[in-house]
Amino acid sequence: MSSDSLSLTFPDGSVREFPNGSTGYDVAKSISPRLAREALSITLDGQIRDLNRPITVGGYIKINTWDTEDGQQTFWHSSAHLLAEATQELFPDVKFGIGPPISNGFYYDMDFGDHKVTEADLRKIEQKMLELARNKSTFDRIDISKSDAVALFTEKADPYKIDLLEGLEDGQITLYKQGNFTDLCRGPHIPSTESIKAIKLLHIAGAYWRGDVKSKQLTRIYGVTFPKKSMLDEYLIQLEEAKKRDHKKLGRELGIYIIDSMVGKGLPLWLPNGTMIRRTLEAFLRDEQVRRGYKEVITPHIGNLELYKTSGHYPYYADSQFDPIQVEDEHYMLKPMNCPHHHRIYSSSLRSYRDLPLRLAEFGTVYRYEQSGELNGLSRVRGFTQDDAHIYCTHEQLKDEIKNCVDLTKYVFNTFDMSVDIRLSFRDDKKDKYGGDGAFWNRAQTEINEVADELGLDYVIAPGEASFYGPKIDFIIKDALGRKWQVGTIQVDYVMPERFDLTYVGSDNQKHRPVIIHRAPFGSMERFTSILIEHFAGDFPLWLSPLQIMLIPVSDQFTDTAKEYEQQLKEAGLRVETDERNDQIGAKIRDAENRKIPYMLIIGEREKNEGTVSVRRHRIGDMGSLNFSEFLSKVSLEVKNRVNPPKSK
RNA sequence: GCCGAAGUAGCUCAGCUGGUAGAGCAACGCUCUCGUAAAGCGUAGGUCGUCGGUUCGAAUCCGAUCUUCGGCUCCA
Secondary structure, three states: OOOOEEEEEOOOEEEEEEEEEOOHHHHHHOOOOHHHOOEEEEOOEEEEEEOOOOOOOOEEEEEOOOHHHHHHHHHHHHHHHHHHHHHHHHHOOEEOOHHHHHHOOOEEEEEEOOOOOHHHHHHHHHHHHHHOOOOOOOOEEEEEEEEHHHHHHHHOHHHHHHEEEEEOOOOOOOOEEEEEEEOOOOOOOEEEEHOOOEEEEEEEEEEEEHHHOOOEEEEEEEEEEEEOOHHHHHHHHHHHHHHHHHHHHHHHOOOOOOOOOOOOOEEEEHHHHHHHHHHHHHHHHHHHHHHOOEEOOOOOOOEEEEHHHHHHHHHHHHHHHOEEEEEEOOOEEEOOOOOHHHHHHHHOOOOOOHHHEEEEEEEEEEEOOOOHHHOOOOOOOOOOEEEEEEEEEHHHHHHHHHHHHHHHHHHHHHHOOOEEEEEEEEEOHHHHHOOHHHHHOOOOOOOOHHHHHHOOOEEEEEEOOEEEEEEEEEEEEEOOOOEEEEEEEEEEEOOHHOOOOOOEEOOOEEEOOEEEEEEEEOOEHHHHHHHHHHHOOOOOOOOOOOOOOEEEOHHHHHHHHHHHHHHHHHHOOOOOOOOOOOOOHHHHHHHHHHOOEEEEEEEOOOHHOOOEEEEEEEEEEEEEEEHHHHHHHHHHHHHHOOOOOOOOO
């Protein structure tokens, strides 16, 4: 290959030669004029680059249009610059922080001085952005020396940019300029503001500079942009749909839980319907755990402060615990976790290697002080119940036990057809964040990694996300609004056995240290329930639904027949009610549909005579008539198999 | 905790620049005895989150406070 030409490999595997110095635009144009028109950037060997930047080295190339994630990121990154330009026009004294693209749009952190940004400001900035976009300004890349860059931002009196520059090396500093706005930026950007056709600034938030609470709090403006107006409309409709699934809204409408200000912030009260769901979930997991050799225990809601000094949780997590309670001469803590209690159960008798693994499980309620601004419905609370268990095992048993935990966790999520992301949370190099011996840590991380590979898990490794006593496998799920929540977790712990001096007698008649696995498939019953509400949009599978069947007599002369069926269904273990109200059936059906009751049985003259029921399925509609006994066996099977609700729409 | 926004009937919301509150649904009562997403009529329900201030007069303006929501920070 001569230096005058470039060899580019395309996603379909084809390889083509281009003159050295060709731009992404040239390449796109050689494929089709339409692609050239729609291209936003290219990805060359995994790196996103400007469309109009000359390519000097060959490699794997992708042309990024709006339809690709890389294309959207480029688009939104440029949109952040447009937001900054518009803001600068309207508020010339504003200082700029950072403005990256995010998974659904972009933001820019800015220092508005004494000005408080309002909704009205957002609308004005939006208008200015649209106006500037129509100028069709190009995004121009400028290579600059560090000293020139410092001089430029000193002149602009932009302290945050100068702060950023301090962390950068000379020789790799670039600026991007569009219209009258120049920003320190590594890029890349779309060719011109022209393609930004629809803009919505969504909300204002405070954000600390560099994420540090001690730094100045800047004003963050979130926005989203699209190349077509219709896409924005569609996006806004989607947002509305997501809000309809919000567990805080459905939680109230379906009588699942309330948060009462007199009881306290972050302290949910489970209503009868919610309690039914939760108890059913607990029974589901309890049965599965019994099958897998767990023993259930019960421990109190408080514990002596000494317990948490021994574990190291106190004062390590003092900031997120409720203050100790003084009783006579002693101090007690509302328990922030269940482990220490379980460790003491382990210690309560001499353990032989023949006793291991010992798997102690508890639906244990814990209390943590969460900052008030962080509380959120059932997702983030101050008192919650973990489906906790601690597995005490020998080192030889560890990997199999981790596998069993992964298997159980996956079984749980599969039951609900939920997709989860798996994260291996390891430690980073901030040593004081973690307890225990470094050698134990390395061993535990290696073992977790090996298990994940042996099971063929699809995972990402997250340094710095470990707990203080050990690395973990975390299961992460997204809520209706795309926010991520950690649900299940599996943690390997070599630290607590040391701190609590846990031992077992081995076959060699010597004392040995067990290893502990902490695990919770649901994580927290509160959070998991919130995720379930949003996952099913309130349409729970039959086995979980608080009320499974509503009997609807056509008029009150059929109420007796309905009540007979109600009795038989109850005896079969189903949750049933008869709607005896003096309403027309249309109204009763509508009411049952709104309450998201899985089955409605309509009973009138015909059914009474034939011994049948007319079956209506929530969201599906009339399913015709069945003999009562046929219906009973159908629903019994549906409960037994934990069938997920039919998907429509 | 910090930044921003919002609190009017059980729920969803109206109430313009100050003249002491209004609708729909739900609830309750009566009538209708009804066939797959809303029958008709009527009744009751609010010291407008709370406290203070301005004013002849405050749901409306100002301050404080509480709660909730969206973020930030934190998360064993």
